[in-house]
Amino acid sequence: MQLTLEFGGGLELLCESVKVHNVNVDLPKGVDKLTMRNLLSWVRTNLIKERPEMFMKGESVRPGVLVLVNDCDWELCGQLETTLEEKVVVVFISTLHGG
């Protein structure tokens, strides 16, 4: 499945300073729909090159990281259970700044 992933608010530093990634994600075996849960684990394995604890905590994103699916807050679309369609744009923005 073709997706566009964007990282902002400082998170891009974890992916070698690349803000926009156009990726192809394979569905896990035995699953017919790709969920955010699957995507997160894919991102952690394939895109996050350093300090994964800044991006994820447990199964979900670290508290303080905003997730937008096609410009919509994922908390409104089912959070981890949100299903992703072809060509969807997922944005991860860290809100943790300053000292």
Added chain:
Amino acid sequence: MDEIVKMIGLKNNCTFCGVFRRQALDRGAALLKVDKVATGHNADDIAETVLLNILRGDIARLSRCTSITTGEDGPIPRCKPFKYTYEKEIVMYAYFKKLDYFSTECIYSPNAYRGFAREFIKDLERIRPRAILDIIKSGENFRISTSTKMPEQGTCERCGYISSQKWCKACVLLEGLNRGLPKLGIGRSRGLNSDVKKDIKQGGGTESIESKQCGSLDF
């Protein structure tokens, strides 16, 4: 800050940075003859501060930290217009309006105590987002017992800035840095100001950072 951290190590960085930056802001504002200073503190910051002050038992700060305006009696009142605005809302706004902003985190902050309060607040927000506003409300509703001794506002003997002690914190910290005493002004102040006075008699020969007189400030 890099030079300061070289001298003091990785602990208590926030104390130095915060105190110096705050005075720099106030002095700069006075030089520009502004009427008011507005800072960008948001709801998350205020909630963290409330929690921080409770954890440290800092009653004096606890009673002041939720005020939306401070220093109304002074020459330059300060306010925090975003006091009730969640950091999340601000980031969303900046994203959708395509605003350019700095998103770097202070390199010394991982060791800061505030980080623990922040982590906790973020976990709370995930479970019950209203918790942040509720913590602020609780902070506002604190009433300090009248029998508790509170610090009184005076002026610093060395530079004239407002201070509840003989010397303002910036002067104490500066003195510590100049004299190679990185712990001066850190920790509970039990006669620290008197320690400073004793040390003054023995002068230091090395280059020292000058503290200019606060001539233009009438606190």
